[in-house]
Amino acid sequence: MKPVRFGLIGYGAWGVHHARVLSGTDGAALVSIAGRSADSCDAARRDHPGAAIYDDYAAMLDREQLDAVAVVLPSHLHSEAGAAVLRSGRHLLLEKPMALDLADCDALISLARDRRLTLAVGHEFRLSSLWGGVKRMVDDGAIGVPRYALIELWRRPYRTGSGGWRYDPGRVGSWILEEPIHFFDLARWYLSGPGEPVAVTARGSSKRADRPELLDNFSAFVDFPGGAYAVISQTLAAFEHHQVVKLTGTEGALWASWGGAMDRTFHPSYSLKYFDGQTVVDIPIDRPTGEVFELEEQAAMMVRAVRDGTPPAVSGEDGRRSVALCLAARRSIETGETVRMDPTLDDR
Incomplete structure (x- = not known):
């Protein structure tokens, strides 16, 4: 069975851990990483030489063959990046909070529903x-x-x-x-x-x-x-x-x-x-x-969601509430x- 191809947007303190688990989860392949700075892109290249590294997530979404994308960015960027992922036709694992206001939460839920994509929110507890x-x-x-x-x-x-x-x-x-x-x-x-x-x-x-x-x-x-x-x-x-x-x-x-x-x-x-x-x-x-271990469970959950349509542990509706x-x-x-x-x- 082919692995689920993941992209990652964000390579900061927690993005590093998301990359670690996505690259080591059965059934998953970390294909590409988009960083926000030259330093984070350099770190991603050192840590994951087999992944394509971008300094612009829009370019990554346009060029890479991906099934799902994890967004691990500062909170105010979650809505914009999450919407870009869904519009590109990829399943989305979005760190909490899913957005800073309810209107943006609603927009993400509607995008996922209209495109029949999984929207999972990162309440890994x-x-x-x-x-x-x-x-x-x-x-x-x-x-x-x-x-x-x-x-x-x-x-x-x-x-x-x-x-x-x-x-x-x-x-x-x-x-x-x-x-x-x-x-x-x-x-x-x-x-x-x-x-x-x-x-x-x-x-x-x-x-x-x-x-x-x-x-x-x-x-x-x-x-x-x-x-x-x-x-x-x-x-x-x-x-x-x-x-x-x-x-x-x-x-x-x-x-x-x-x-x-x-x-x-x-x-x-x-x-x-x-x-x-x-x-x-x-x-x-x-x-x-602990959170570093729960991220491993979350990655495995996302693989099942993409492959089998298994509902995520935390849906967009849960994230909105x-x-x-x-x-x-x-x-x-x-x-x-x-x-x-x-x-x-x-x-x-």
Whole structure:
């Protein structure tokens, strides 16, 4: 069987890892890479001498025979590059957030639907042996009906990104879209039984008086139908990278934790504990977990999606809902009020 031919747009801190997994995934072939600078193109040539290297992704899309393309660019470029990939007739793996506003999300979803192409959004936590293990236990009824979720991240400050884009609101959109978006996606996933979120209340603070829009500390309450709710909390004013998920239900509880020196570590510590109402049990994790490992699962998922039409782990509609929740949280911080969500229309 011929391999799925991949192109990659972006060769920065995370693009390097996407290239690593695409070049090593069974059934995939990394055919070409488009970098944004001379330095990134030079690095791509050194690291992947068998791939064609471009400094213009439009030229790559025009010249190369590709089945699918991964877009790993600064957030404000996701919509433009993603649309170019879909218009070229290739399947798309798009890093989160899929766009900075809902209109661009809708445009991408329409393009993929009209051309019958797969649009997968990079919420790779759903493919984790740890965070996904939590979901499997919830679906198996281990804790009864979920009633409460806490998803918390304690970490070092963000890298500035190429050209300082992460610290520029015009390019990052909001820091809520940068990493808490993963946790909104997990909350929706874990508490999907009751239905879609109905309200968001959020607060945030900055340690820099001159940059109040950069929310080093962020917390949100997400209300679901029937009284279930999630608490999402993140600080960028700390050290290392430590994430916790705690879930309680009508019949038990789960506690998952992950920690490392940084988010890209290959040597993390992690655990999953289950409480059935009487006894606490350590649940074995069958394979390493962490974002660098989840990217491997994501590449394999994309191969299946292209070959067999298997639905992606996170669809464009899922990606849009996460963006909608992040934008609602930002509006709640700006107004000091709870923002109601339309569970059908996603706060359009």
